[in-house]
Amino acid sequence: MKRTVALKKNRDFRRLYGKGKSFQAPALVSYVMKNRAGICRMGITTSKKIGNAVERNRSRRVIRAAYSSIEDKINGNYDFVFVARSRTKYQKSTQIAQIMLSQLQKAGVIDETVNN
RNA sequence: UGAGUUGGUUGGGCAGUUGCGCAAAUUAUAUUUGUGAGGAAAGUCCGAGCAUCACACAGCAGGGUAACGGCUAACGGCCGCCGAGGGUGACCUUAGGGAAAGUGCAUAGAAAAUUACCGCCACAUUUUGUGGUAAGGGUGGAAAGGCGAGGUAAGAGCUCACCGGCGUUACAGAGAUGUAACGGCCGAGCAAACCCUACCCGAUGCAACGUCGACAGAAGUUGUCAGCUGGGCAGAUACUUCGAAAGACGGCUUCAGGCACAUAGCAAUAUGUGUCGCAGAUAGAUAAUUGCCUUAAAAGACAGAACUCGGCUUACAGACCGACUCAUUUU
């Protein structure tokens, strides 16, 4: 069981926006970067453009559920930032998990041997 | 049957699996059990609790409220009632004290409160002057109570009937007020313009505030209840600023609590008895999936607590219940 802590500092977010690898989809944007902390860190961004507080909470929960479903497949220590878009609140967490998995496979983060 | 008025309820429910926050217990780090957003949690528009400002004091300034009676911890809220306005009606709306304390109110108009421009009448005189007059014209949002009759030189509450306003008296009511009789027409509107009257208000807000932590060092000298004044208080072992950026714990959820019944009251509400325990996060907990029920259709309305309450305002798909009014038809 790999433990993941939350990413809180504003400068950590800005470092990923500047130097991390990014992957876009209509419902999700991911930023990935390798770290030396010995643990995975994850942050979620839901801007005011997404909607009101209910819709922002919904987007955050869906992204967090999707991340926890694929957390075991991650090989190595990385920082992640997931940015919700305006279509995220209409998606199920399983759909978001598929999008996230394909993006992280492109990033070379996923260890294919763990799952199968 | 059709058209409407008004008050309230609900905002899917139950169960299973994988996961999340909090609490308790067990055990020793993982299990078990319990529990886990709203009627508006929203806007932050009012009112309070609570905390700090040594005490919370006085006056001025400033701000707020405004028929009457009650409820409440308090309120600008609620209930009842009165007046005014709207509707055939059920019912709805209403910041609704004072304009003979004073100031102010553009343009038009003769004049906006002791006023005669045109007109009408009388007299003088021959072109106009003097006096009377608010019936008619014109200006204006508003023109000296409205309308009709009598009356007159022409007119006028000058007189009278009806209506309206004001005052006095009587009666009813707890009161605002209503009804009746009498009196005489003096006195237009704006106070969400200044103002006057009555009553109320100290400031800041849980990012308050307290404890821990907050290197070395440097600079400054009275501070403050706040806009002003007074009085008072603290003060060099003090206070403020820079260094200074980050953080931990408390405050933090059991109360003007919810529900049911009874009693008092038209009601708001109060009292008594019983019963229930009902979020406390700190980047911020509710996601995924399956089955059944209700439904025409299965979640698809508005929407996320952040110290806590009482209100107001605003947003809201659909469903359900109660009371009442009008019209038509039948008995």
Place this chain on the structure above:
RNA sequence: GCAGAAGUACUCAAGUUGGUGACGAGGCGCCCCUGCUAAGGGCGUAGGCCGGGAAACCGGUGCGAGAGUUCGAGUCUCUCCUUCUGCG
């Protein structure tokens, strides 16, 4: 979360005891200057929406939105919307 400020033309902005037709500057359009531009100078500019008109132009509405007070609202009162700022 709490506290506060602002919203006027395409942009910046003035507008106080409430009073006719809402100052001004930049920009924009036309003209002059020049061989041609830039710069400079002069004139014009409720310009958006609705209606009428061939056009010139005329009428209504319009100061973030909607109600209210008033004869009359950019201004006064109330309720919403948007933007911005401060507080450990």
